[in-house]
Amino acid sequence: MNEKSKITMTSDDGGEIELYVVEQTTLGGVSYYLAADKPEGDAEAYILKDESGKEDTEAVFTIVSDETELEAVSQIFEGLLDDTDIS
Secondary structure, three states, X not given: OOOOOEEEEEXXXXXXXXXXXXXXXXXXXXXXXXXXXXXXXXXXXXXXXXXXXXXXXXXXXXXXXXXXXXXXXXXXXXXXXXXXXXX
């Protein structure tokens, strides 16, 4: 099994959520990450947007919820991962 990079996010209730990075891309100068809740197999997938500023000491990620943005980035990830359906 390949060691995958992990992103730890804080949920709205203050708990930690650990996600595994599947792929990364940049669109319009913004970094996006395809992350899953399991390192392999069927998993819940999320597209994260890196909103970190230069002054931030830790990365700041948000889950992409805008439909137009989500569709554009999903198509890029599907192209990068030929055998994956991100619907």
